[in-house]
Amino acid sequence: xxxxxxPSPELSTxxxxxxxxxxxxxxxNLDTPGLAIVESxxxxxxxxxxxxxxxxxxxxxxxxxxPVIRDYLDGExxxxxxxxxxxxxxxxxxxxxxKSNWWAAYAxxxxxxxxxxxxxxxxxxxxxxxxxxxxxxxxxxxRDSTDYPVVTRHDDDIRAFKEDVLEHFGxxxxxxxxxxxxxxxxxxMPAYPEEGALRGGHIPTALSIxxxxxxxxxxxxxxxxxxxxxxxxxxxxxxxxxxxxxxxxGERSSHTWFVMKYLLGFDSVRNYDGSWTEWGSAVRVPIVxxxxxxxxx
Amino acid sequence: xSPSDEALPTNLATIRxxxxxLGVPDRLQxxxxxxxxxxxxxxxxxxxxxxxxxxxxxSPVFITVDAQPHExxxxxxxxxxxxxxxxxxxxxxxxxxxxxxEQVLAVPADFPLQxxxxxxxxxxxxxxxxxxxWRIKRQVEEATGQ
Numbered sequence: 001x002x003x004x005x006x007p008s009p010e011l012s013t014x015x016x017x018x019x020x021x022x023x024x025x026x027x028x029n030l031d032t033p034g035l036a037i038v039e040s041x042x043x044x045x046x047x048x049x050x051x052x053x054x055x056x057x058x059x060x061x062x063x064x065x066x067p068v069i070r071d072y073l074d075g076e077x078x079x080x081x082x083x084x085x086x087x088x089x090x091x092x093x094x095x096x097x098x099k100s101n102w103w104a105a106y107a108x109x110x111x112x113x114x115x116x117x118x119x120x121x122x123x124x125x126x127x128x129x130x131x132x133x134x135x136x137x138x139x140x141x142x143r144d145s146t147d148y149p150v151v152t153r154h155d156d157d158i159r160a161f162k163e164d165v166l167e168h169f170g171x172x173x174x175x176x177x178x179x180x181x182x183x184x185x186x187x188x189m190p191a192y193p194e195e196g197a198l199r200g201g202h203i204p205t206a207l208s209i210x211x212x213x214x215x216x217x218x219x220x221x222x223x224x225x226x227x228x229x230x231x232x233x234x235x236x237x238x239x240x241x242x243x244x245x246x247x248x249x250g251e252r253s254s255h256t257w258f259v260m261k262y263l264l265g266f267d268s269v270r271n272y273d274g275s276w277t278e279w280g281s282a283v284r285v286p287i288v289x290x291x292x293x294x295x296x297x
Numbered sequence: 298x299s300p301s302d303e304a305l306p307t308n309l310a311t312i313r314x315x316x317x318x319l320g321v322p323d324r325l326q327x328x329x330x331x332x333x334x335x336x337x338x339x340x341x342x343x344x345x346x347x348x349x350x351x352x353x354x355x356s357p358v359f360i361t362v363d364a365q366p367h368e369x370x371x372x373x374x375x376x377x378x379x380x381x382x383x384x385x386x387x388x389x390x391x392x393x394x395x396x397x398x399e400q401v402l403a404v405p406a407d408f409p410l411q412x413x414x415x416x417x418x419x420x421x422x423x424x425x426x427x428x429x430x431w432r433i434k435r436q437v438e439e440a441t442g443q
Binding site: 043 | 325326328329332355356377378379380381382384416417418419421422
């Protein structure tokens with residue numbers, strides 16, 4: 001039985017307000033049965049320095065990826081992970097993290113690949129919670145293990161592969177990386193040289209809308225009105241479009257995927273998690289350099 | 298990858314053995330203890346121009362080395378919201394303490410891989426620590442003309 005959505009008026013203008021909760025709602029619901037709070041960060045130790053009371057930690061690098069192949073967990077491994085963490089299939093999962101929920105959105109996207117029904121983001125993430133002076137603890141929560149069912153991962157609806165992108169020309173692609181990565185000046189993100197690609201530039205026709213434009217200074221999402229201006233009015237994307245987002249490895253574009261899917265209400269939005277580390281190293285795929293999106297091949 | 302067989306100087310060997318004696322979750326706790334105990338750099342001790350950004354790290358961490366003929370002192374700063382990076386810096390600052398330039402240069406480049414942290418923090422993140430180590434060694438080389 002899902003927990004009733006956060007009724008805060010500040011969320012009500014988004015397409016699916018039930019996908020977000022505010023920090024005050026979460027504070028009021030820390031002990032509500034059926035709630036699992038999950039922290040997912042870029043920094044693997046940040047959780048240990050203090051987290052929201054009762055929150056579990058899920059690390060993207062070490063827990064959501066297949067350890068060998070570049071892919072996510074399969075159904076058995078996800079069920080084992082959820083069961084060990086004490087998360088039930090019926091639980092309302094609220095995910096939060098550092099960097100404006102960058103990795104939290106990635107974790108939410110992976111939960112969605114397995115069709116976990118009620119998974120929400122904490123608007124503003126870790127930074128908002130802490131800056132508002134709300135309680136954090138180093139105590140590890142105890143949750144009884146569960147028997148999470150084995151669910152086949154369903155990639156088709158929200159995940160795009162390189163082959164899908166090659167078939168996608170003519171429909172909107174959003175490149176959410178920094179302008180330097182988009183133009184091809186850099187083959188990696190500033191300060192992330194180890195996650196580079198062999199060639200620089202962007203996928204032809206991709207619009208450049210850096211992910212952070214969707215976030216306020218405090219890490220919360222921009223208002224619905226501001227998002228409409230950014231993604232629709234200024235970019236020419238229209239409601240009903242079939243959209244693919246990408247970045248470097250798919251984590252920043254999960255943030256934009258969340259915005260398009262749940263805050264703006266696009267039905268068909270896929271995240272290309274191969275992203276630039278695949279495209280920029282693949283043989284004979286088309287690439288455009290410079291500030292213009294370029295033409296479809 | 299098997300750890301290097303080269304003998305490690307005592308401080309580093311002790312740190313490595315402490316990590317390897319623990320199970321994986323406790324290794325993260327030990328890394329957190331290092332993070333919490335990264336020595337503060339006394340004000341005016343370091344020329345602001347001397348700080349070198351460790352580009353291999355995802356978060357802003359800066360190092361600088363005072364390489365005297367008989368002893369190398371490593372200074373590092375990293376923000377509290379980047380505890381993993383702070384932990385890596387702290388291991389090197391404390392582990393290299395008291396070493397001569399020759400000893401620092403002899404530290405195996407794969408020392409970060411000897412701590413058993415691959416499964417706890419991921420290979421990708423460990424590259425940040427490798428980046429710190431080679432930058433420290435490069436600064437020692439430049440300072441001592443070796």
